[in-house]
Every structure is written in structure tokens, then in C-alpha cells.
Amino acid sequence: xxxxxxxxxxxIKIHNNVMxxxxxxxANEVEGxxxxxxxxxxxxxxxLGKKTLTxxxxxRQEGSDTVNIIxxxxxxxxxxxxxxxxKVQERVRAAVEETTDITIxxxxxxxxxxxx
Amino acid sequence: MRTVLSVFFYTLICAFLGAxxxxxxxxxxxxxxxxxxxxxxxxxxxxxxxxxGAGILFILLSFAAVQTITGKIQRExxxxxxxxxxxxxxxxxAVEDLVKRLSFQLREIKDxxxxxxxxxxxxxxxxxxxxxxxxxxxxxxxxxxxxxASKIQEVFGIDEPIIVRIHVAKIVGxxxxxxxxxERRNEPQQEEIGxxxxxxxx
Numbered sequence: 001x002x003x004x005x006x007x008x009x010x011x012i013k014i015h016n017n018v019m020x021x022x023x024x025x026x027a028n029e030v031e032g033x034x035x036x037x038x039x040x041x042x043x044x045x046x047x048l049g050k051k052t053l054t055x056x057x058x059x060r061q062e063g064s065d066t067v068n069i070i071x072x073x074x075x076x077x078x079x080x081x082x083x084x085x086x087k088v089q090e091r092v093r094a095a096v097e098e099t100t101d102i103t104i105x106x107x108x109x110x111x112x113x114x115x116x
Numbered sequence: 117m118r119t120v121l122s123v124f125f126y127t128l129i130c131a132f133l134g135a136x137x138x139x140x141x142x143x144x145x146x147x148x149x150x151x152x153x154x155x156x157x158x159x160x161x162x163x164x165x166x167x168x169g170a171g172i173l174f175i176l177l178s179f180a181a182v183q184t185i186t187g188k189i190q191r192e193x194x195x196x197x198x199x200x201x202x203x204x205x206x207x208x209x210a211v212e213d214l215v216k217r218l219s220f221q222l223r224e225i226k227d228x229x230x231x232x233x234x235x236x237x238x239x240x241x242x243x244x245x246x247x248x249x250x251x252x253x254x255x256x257x258x259x260x261x262x263x264x265a266s267k268i269q270e271v272f273g274i275d276e277p278i279i280v281r282i283h284v285a286k287i288v289g290x291x292x293x294x295x296x297x298x299e300r301r302n303e304p305q306q307e308e309i310g311x312x313x314x315x316x317x318x
Binding site for chain 2: 068075077079080081082083085086089090093106107108109110111112113114115116
């Protein structure tokens with residue numbers, strides 16, 4: 001589950017968790033996002049006192065150099081959801097593409113709940 | 117992967133039970149053999165440990181299977197639209213959350229429950245509310261229907277028609293607690309009785 005990039009000096013491998021972490025941070029920065037949903041793994045790790053920066057974000061390889069990112073979100077009450085989703089998609093795409101030079105095919109947002 | 121595991125688990129269990137039933141029916145296993153196996157499992161320490169471990173594993177696997185199945189059902193209940201950057205799906209539970217929060221903003225509502233379904237005709241919201249007394253039910257329900265429909269269209273950006281059905285389950289009286297608290301606050305506080313010679317030192 002690694003994205004590879006060949007260089008003159010060798011191979012650069014970027015793990016999917018790295019992209020998930022970038023997406024996690026970028027998504028949390030958007031106003032109106034309450035939080036990114038957690039999966040069982042991150043809940044267990046949090047219970048053990050370890051912080052994770054991936055939540056339940058799923059990064060799926062699509063071909064050799066493109067990926068799909070699936071982000072489950074809880075949004076804050078009172079915000080327009082399509083606006084928030086659009087902003088998160090843009091922010092995540094920009095952040096991941098800028099930092100890793102990997103092309104994002106799709107950023108799928110799943111709104112799982114509304115919080116205050 | 118989890119779906120495959122749970123399907124495999126249930127297939128294995130069903131196949132085992134079927135085989136045992138057939139073996140009993142055709143007298144392939146004698147009663148003594150079954151008894152011996154059970155006695156061995158019951159008395160031998162090591163086999164008891166293995167049986168216990170298998171029991172725990174089976175329980176955990178069955179929980180995982182239930183989670184996978186219900187998770188799949190939940191996953192299907194979504195409203196989806198596509199942006200230039202990708203797809204956006206909104207779970208119906210998020211819509212239910214929003215409806216609840218909207219209704220609790222109104223003073224007239226004491227309790228509210230909402231069930232949201234996405235149908236071909238549009239989004240069907242069924243609400244069960246408990247209202248406080250002194251509320252004009254027809255006016256209030258009309259107001260609530262408009263509020264929910266307009267807010268959901270605004271927040272989710274949905275163009276589909278939104279049908280809001282309200283079922284007033286109960287009308288409760290105005291609570292006495294806040295009134296009593298106010299009364300207590302308004303009561304003149306009794307002057308503290310001073311203890312004679314309180315500050316004196318001998």
C-alpha cells in the first residue's frame with residue numbers, strides 16, 4: 001500500500017497513512033468541520049493514550065500514480081454541508097498534491113453526523 | 117475481508133452442525149462416542165482451555181459478523197451528490213441529527229425523535245414530538261414543518277422535495293421546577309442569627 005516514485009538516487013515510497021494524515025489535518029482545518037470520524041484502530045490507540053492523525057480516512061490506490069481518498073466527517077451544526085464538503089475536497093486535494101506530488105482522482109466525503 | 121471471514125465462519129458452523137445432525141440421524145456416531153467426547157471436554161484441563169478459547173473466539177467472530185452486516189445496511193442509507201472534486205454522501209443519521217437539533221431549539225418541544233428515509237418521491241421525515249402545554253398544535257406543527265424542510269434544503273443543498281410528517285405523541289404540562297426555583301430565589305433571605313460572644317478569646 002505504498003506509492004512509489006523513482007528518483008536518480010533511488011525510490012521514494014509514500015505510505016498511504018502519510019496521505020491519510022495530511023488529509024486528516026487539512027480536513028480539520030476547514031471551518032464547519034467538527035471532527036474526522038474515528039475507526040476501531042484509532043479508538044483503541046486513543047484509549048491507550050496514543051494520538052493518531054488518520055482517523056477513519058481511507059486511502060485507496062487507483063492505478064499506479066493516482067489515489068482516491070475517502071473522508072468520513074462530522075460537521076458542526078449551522079453550516080452549509082455542500083459548502084463544507086466542497087471546501088474539504090479542495091483543501092485536501094491541494095494539501096496532498098502539494099506535499100506528495102501524487103495525483104488525487106477523487107476525494108469522497110461522507111457526512112456521518114452533525115454536532116454542536 | 118471481514119465479510120468473507122464472517123461468511124466463512126457461518127458456513128463452517130452450519131456445515132458442522134449439519135454433519136453432526138446427519139451423523140446422529142444415520143447412527144454414524146454412537147451415543148457412547150458423543151458421551152466420551154463430552155466427558156473428555158468437561159474433565160481434561162487442556163481441552164477445557166481450548167473449548168473456552170474457541171467459545172470466546174466464536175463470540176467475537178459473531179459480533180464482527182453482526183457489525184459487518186449492520187454496517188453494510190447503514191452504509192446504504194445515504195444521500196449522495198457529486199462535486200467536481202469527488203462524491204459527497206450524507207448519511208441519513210446525519211439528517212436525523214440535524215432535525216433533532218433544530219427541533220430542540222424550539223421552546224415548545226420537550227422531546228423529539230426523527231426517522232429519515234430517502235424515497236423516490238423525495239426525503240421522507242417522520243417526527244414524533246412531545247409538546248409543552250399552551251402550544252397551538254396546528255400552528256406550531258405547520259411552523260415546524262416549514263422550518264425543517266427549509267433548513268434541510270438550505271443546509272444539505274437538496275433540491276428533492278422534503279415531506280415532513282409530525283406525530284404529536286404527548287402534550288405535557290409546564291414544568292413546576294423552574295417556577296419553584298424562582299419562588300425560592302424571590303423569597304427574602306432570613307437574616308443570619310448571630311452567635312453571642314462569637315469573636316471573644318479567653
